[in-house]
Amino acid sequence: MRNLIFCLLATCLASSLHAQQRTWEGKVTDATKHTPLQGVSVTLCKADGKSILAFAITDEDGTFRLNADSTKAAQAVIRFSCLGYAAVTRHIQPQDQTYRIGLQPEEISIKEVIVKAPKIRAQGDTIIYNVARFSKEGDRTIGDILKKLPGIQVADDGKISYQGTPINKFYIEGKDLLGGKYGIATNSISNQDVNSVEVMENHQPIKALSGLSLSDQAAINLRLKENVKQRWIGSVKGGIGLAAPASVLWDEELIAMQFNKKFQSLNTYKTNNTGRDVTREFKSFDINATRYRREKLTDYIRIVPPAVQALNKERELFNRTHQATSNNLFQLKNGMNVTVGIGYMNHRTESDKQTVTQYFQANADTTTIREKESSLFEQQQLSAEIRLEANEDTYNLTERLMADFAWLDKNDGVSGTIPNTQDAWSPDKQLTNDLYLLKRFGNKFIIFTSYTFVQDHPQRMDVTYGDETRSQRIEQRKLFSDNKVDYGFAIGQVTVSLGAGAKVMWRDMASELEGVTLTDNDEEGSGMNYTQLYLTPKLEYTWRRLKTRLALPVNFYHYLYKEKANGLKSPSTRVLFNPDLYLSYTLSARWDIDLSGGITSRPLGDASFYPGYVMDSYRTLMKGYPVYGLSTSKYIEGGIYYKRPLDELFADVSVSHNWMSLPYLTHQQFEGDFIVTSYQQGENTARQLGVNGNVSKGFDFLNCYIYLKGMYTNRHAVLVRNEERIPNVRTMWSIGPRIEADLTEKITLHYELNYGKSKLRLEEEGSETNTASLEQSLSLRITPAAKLSILLKGGHYRNRETDSRKRDFFLADAVVSYKLSKRIDMELAATNLLDEREYAYTSFTDEASTVSRSYRIRPRNLLFTLRMTY
Incomplete structure (x- = not known):
């Protein structure tokens, strides 16, 4: 028995000694520079290279260490390899445990490989x-x-x-x-x-x-x-x-x-008289600029000319424009960004147009006014902004100070039903401060926001009718401030917040109308003040693919309207509740849906609170409506969104339905040469259904992209004209496909079509008026040589007017481009080759009327351009 135990112990010991571990270590260097090499692959494997026994990577000083079963390592090799160096292989020797390896640099030649990144x-x-x-x-x-x-x-x-x-x-x-x-x-x-x-x-x-x-x-x-x-x-x-x-x-x-991590700068100077509209760059799409736009003072006198429908604006814009901008961002050492921006624009345009306006009556009669206008419009604008911003994980500070100054002038000569000349002037000065301050404490946060502006916006217009002159003067100033504190916290997937704030507004207005005799006109000044206190509880919840947001704001309003002529002071107080709900659900990685709805009630805007009349154009007067009322709107809208990015497919469709209610009706009365717009007390309801959709898809095998957009609107409204109610329905729809395709390596095609129809129906009369418009353009870019390209463009416009007459317009352009070098190219462009001189269309307004306009467009022209990039 003792001998058996001894044999077993001897066997185990022999087996243990036979399976003992062995260590190999060493250092790898560059054989030429004798510097350590980091990242060298060190592999212990069988001589045939099929079985790897151990693996290591050299560290910063080029050293490595391998551990393996000594019995398995018999007849093994150690391989040293690194990109850019010739590999070295050493056979394992029983006495070798330390290696000093020098790798020789080696150039590597690889076959040319073309790799295309996905679109x-x-x-x-x-x-x-x-x-x-x-x-x-x-x-x-x-x-x-x-x-x-x-x-x-x-x-x-x-x-x-x-x-x-x-x-x-x-x-x-x-x-x-x-x-x-x-x-x-x-x-x-x-x-x-x-x-x-x-x-x-x-x-x-x-x-x-x-x-x-x-x-x-x-x-x-x-x-x-x-x-x-x-x-x-x-x-x-x-x-x-x-x-x-x-x-x-x-x-x-x-x-x-220049754009780098610490500094960004974008500076431009642009000037032209070719019809290219660079003034659009001055428009801000900032969220607060959009949110508070309705709070700004109203333009009572219409100075800006109406935009042309369907036709590209550059076709009818006779301009002389100078514009300069400079925007610079500096990142400070503490992570805060300082941005300074300034811009100036001088935009002078000329316009010649003929207009026929038809006002429908409840008894199916119409009033027609014909005009032929030649106008000169000049706009100057100076804008400056300083912004401080710190956007960190636990706090945010954004402070914006903005100054905007604009000067608008218009000279207009009119012949037709009421011949006259007009001279209008309207400066606008605004100073705005926008502050956002947030601090986060774990799952809690507190936010303070403040948006304040002061605005001075006078207007003037002089109209001469032969030997008679009429003039309108308006002085108006406004101070507005919205200040709010939000406190919130998160519990799991639920975020609860409560906002408390106050809005204050002070507005002063004085109007003077000369040359017009009106029995009930009060030309003294007026003022409007209001204070709005509000609480906004908000609940946000996220659960897997569902996102919800519920806001339940409560508003307390106190208004005070004053008329200086009679010392009238008229206060009003209201408490309003405006719930709003938003839901979003991700069906899958490709499908999303959302749904929102709400009720908004607010007092009427302060723009209508003034005594007497204002002449807003040579033939129209507006009467103030200083009566407290309540406007209510309800809405529900939803959308479906689909995307497959790798397949270059995106689609969306949204549907909205709005119900609006006002305590007054818009009333138009024809009195002599004037159309007087005023308001009458009474229930005024309107509703509107809107549908919008977009689809875009790329087809790589065809080198083609197809885009499709569509729109449908149905609006029910009512107005009073000459003491008669006119319920009306305005329906519009349009569809617009677009194709971008490479027909061959040298020919690229662009085709776009927009077709739309409008219908105005007077419900009680049962009469209908229809218009339709078609716009299509086709362009071919041909590249016969590497440095030469030729662009041929054609456009077709068809407008069906209210008398069913159809008018067709054809426009053609050609552009030849040549690259002198990689950075220099030149271009010769011929525009309006057919030398069309006039464009006409008919549209409807929300006031149950049709407007038919005929515009002078830019004639045939030739432009040579040389462009260099650096």
Whole structure:
């Protein structure tokens, strides 16, 4: 027995000794420089290379260490390999445990490989568009590319939306340089300098609110190429030409910009008289600018000319424009950004148009007014802004101080039913302070916001009718301030917050009307003050794919209207409750739906609170309505959104239904040469149904993109004209497909069609009036040589007027481009080759009337342009 135990112990000991571990270590260096090599792969394997026994990577000083079973390591080798060096193999020797290896540098030749990055890819909640894959010959700016990207829509005024919803931020390398005026960037930054466009879905711009507050809007971020981030880039463009009959044209640009981690700068100077409208870049799409727009003083006198429908604005814009902007962002050492922006514009336009306006009566009669106008309009604007911003994980400070000064002048000569000449003038001065301050304590937060502006906006108009002169003077000033404190906390997936705030407003107005005899006109001044106290409880809940937001604001209003002539003081007090609900559900990675609804009740706007009459044009008067009333609106809207980014497919459709109720009816009365618009007490209800949709799809095998947009609106309203009620229904719908396709490697096609119909029906009379419009354009870009391209464009416009007469317009352009070098190109453009001189259309207004306009358009012209980028 003792011998058996001894044998077993001996066997176990022999087995243990046989399976003992062995260690190999050493150092790897560059054989030429004798410096340690980090990251060298050290592999212990069988001589045939099929079985790996141990593996290590050299550290910073080039050392390594391997452990393996000594019996298995018999007949093994150690292999040392590193990219850029010749591999070394050593056979294991029983006496070797330390290795000193020197690797020889080695050039590596690989076969040429062409790798194409995908056009669109998804990375979490971010959709990334490869700009190079969407760029074509003739594209100049990133704005040209944004219009092509599936899922993104760019409106005529430059407003950008993603799947039908406006974006909430526009970043350049993650920084908000322009504060809402992103049209400056989209029309100035070259597409060749942008690597990708990122769309960040459900973007929360306040970092400290991440995970606490919902956002249903997306943001756009431009990622620039590495070689343009640390230097000044830009372009210089000079253009000169001729227009019929014998006028000189010019189109000049100078752009200089730099974007790096600590500093961003975008500076532009643009001037032209070619009809190119660069003034759109001054428009701000900032959230607060949109939210408080209705609080700004009203333009009683109509100075700005109406926009042309369907026809591209550049076709009818006879302009002389000078515009300069400078925006600079500095990042301080503490992480705070300081942004300074300034812009100036001088925009002078001429317009010639003929207008026929028909006002429908309840008894089926109509009143027709014919006008032929020749006007000169001049706008000057100076804007400046200083912004401080610290956007951190636990706090946010955003302070904006803005100054806006505008001067508007209009000279108008009118012949027709009421011949006259007009001279109108309207300066506007605004100072605004916008403050946002947030502090987060774990799952709790407190926010203070303040938006305050002071505005001075007088207006003047003189009208001469032969030997008779009438004039209107308006003086108005306004002070507005909205201050609020929010406190909130999160419990799991629920965020609860309570906001308490106060709005105050002071408005003073004085009106003087001369040359018009009215028995009930009070020309003395008036004033309006109000205080609004409000509480806004809010509940936000996120559960898996469901997001909800419920707001239950309670508002207390105290108004005080004063008339200086009779010392009248009329106060009013109201308490109003305005619930609002939002729901969003992610059905899958491809499908999203949302639904929202609410009830809004508010006192009537202060713009109608003034005594007497105001002459807002040479033939129309408006009478004030200083009566407290309550406007109520209810809405429900929903949307369905679908996307397959890798398949380049995006689609969205939204439906909205609105019900509106006012305590007064709009009343129009024809009195001599004037149309007098006033208000009558009585129930006024209206409702509107709207449907909007967008689809965009790319087909790589066809080198083609197809875009489709559609719209439908049905509005029921009522007004009173000459003491008779006129219930009316206005219906509009339109559809617009667009195709971008590469027919061959040398030919690119662009086709776009917009077709729309409008109908105005007088419900009690049973009569209907219809109009229709068709717009289609086709362009072919041909590239016969590497440096030469030819663009041929044609447009067809058909408008059906109210008498069923159809009018067709044809426009044709041609552009020849040649690249002198990589950075210099020249272009010769011939516009309106058919030399059309007039464009006409008919549309409806919300006042049960039709307007038929005929505009003078830009004649045939020729423009030569030389452009250099750096």
